[in-house]
Amino acid sequence: MRDINLFTIRVFVMVYESLNSLSVANALNVAPSKISRCLSALRHALGDPLFIRRQYGFEPTPTADKLYPYFQQILCLLGQINENTNDTSTPPQRHYVIYAPPTLSCRLGSVLKRRADEEGKELSLSVRPLSASGPEDLLQGRADLMLSFKASEKERLSSRFITTGELLYVVARDDHPVWQRPPNNMLDAIINYPFLVTECPAFNDRIDPLELYAMDQGRHLKLAGKAGVLSEVSDYLMDSDAITFIGARTAAEYLAHFPGISIRQMSEPEFQLLHDRCPPPNYYLIGRKEEGSVPSWLVETLCEFVHESVTETEGAHHKGANDIFPSHLRPSMAP
Structure with a gap:
């Protein structure tokens, strides 16, 4: 050792x-x-x-x-040693722990560290997978902030609504037959194939919106499994006919770098159709109510990151989406 x-x-x-x-x-x-x-x-x-x-x-x-x-x-x-030996004029560095769903974990750490550099601050942090124990970990001081799909009901925790998701990307291997479908007519084809659920606890951990859609069509959706870690999605898709959905631009950008994987942004009409009975996910930032427990610039940066990742920010649908992906992986938009 x-x-x-x-x-x-x-x-x-x-x-x-x-x-x-x-x-x-x-x-x-x-x-x-x-x-x-x-x-x-x-x-x-x-x-x-x-x-x-x-x-x-x-x-x-x-x-x-x-x-x-x-x-x-x-x-x-x-x-603790560094804190005790530092000059008293220098505030001790604190380590922050943030819980986030897999679709929002990509680039989150680097974005926060870049903002810390702009603020002239030292930042030590860990981004951990969102789990059911998150609220209790916040209360016990084992975590500082949590990005969640629902507000907390605990009295000592505050919940800040960030936004509602507006994006959805279809992900499958390059040569998947589903890519032969026109952008405005993919859902009925997708439910013919195994579906890999990319888990979003408190949103689709029990039933995914596509499962509800299939039921409404009198169809049975074959579930290929559930993925709680984004880095393993590509391996699964490459070896099967499975398809998955990703609801964050940063996660789609991450998957677009894997050879053999294609991504298409779901058209607005089909997005609305899919969420007819199951509304799109809401995003909340949850933390302790203690004043000053987390710097305001860190809170604001988190909220900005989520908003830019899951909504149609100005120009993103037509320009930004093309900037994210290589030409052969750009989302196909409805005419």
């Missing part, structure tokens, strides 16, 4: 918390290969794989589960 440095420890803790090595690389502003080397060094030192790649994301091994609290304690103690 003597060759394991603090950076490697921080990488392990962040990968354990997010189960997504790419998001960790983005958050730390390093190449993904550096994250892989750190994990490889740790695996070699411990003689354990630490993380096993499953169909929908990483799964920590029992050794990783045991190691995590000790490594997390090391980082906390280091933070």
